[in-house]
Amino acid sequence: VLSVGLFGTETYMGSASWGVLYGGSGLQLGLQAAGLAAIAAWTGILSFSLFKVLNHYNLLRVHEVHEVIGLDVTHHGGHAYYRYDGTPELHSPVSQAGSSRPTTAGSLRKLESLARGHVTELHPM
Numbered sequence: 001v002l003s004v005g006l007f008g009t010e011t012y013m014g015s016a017s018w019g020v021l022y023g024g025s026g027l028q029l030g031l032q033a034a035g036l037a038a039i040a041a042w043t044g045i046l047s048f049s050l051f052k053v054l055n056h057y058n059l060l061r062v063h064e065v066h067e068v069i070g071l072d073v074t075h076h077g078g079h080a081y082y083r084y085d086g087t088p089e090l091h092s093p094v095s096q097a098g099s100s101r102p103t104t105a106g107s108l109r110k111l112e113s114l115a116r117g118h119v120t121e122l123h124p125m
Contacts, residue, residue, distance in 0.1 A: 001036045005029030 005028040008019035017027040054060050062071060072080040 001039070002029065002032050005032035 004013075004019065005024075005026075006019050006021050008024065008028055009022050010018045013019075013024075013028070017031075018024040020026050020029050051060070061067075062075075066074045070080070072078060
């Protein structure tokens with residue numbers, strides 16, 4: 001956005017306010033900076049407003065059970081990572097004292113049974 005105010009030449013600009021690096025007065029650079037500030041303000045205000053509305057209606061996050069099981073399983077019907085032998089590697093943020101160690105099949109079944117009340121459909125694994 002600021003490039004015209006820096007590099008604009010008299011040939012292409014057609015006025016006395018060409019780029020600062022080519023001997024211009026700096027007027028064009030100031031106008032470009034004002035445009036940049038307007039774009040930043042517009043984007044910031046609209047983004048803030050949109051995210052406040054989405055947050056008010058709890059639309060920014062998925063359900064906690066979906067996060068625990070993994071969005072790859074609950075939303076996409078597959079696993080994100082596979083071991084060399086072809087079996088899925090299951091990670092869970094709640095496995096053993098908050099570590100990120102892979103879960104066992106038993107703990108995954110426990111999570112799935114917990115999720116059945118919250119998730120309408122789990123894709124087959």
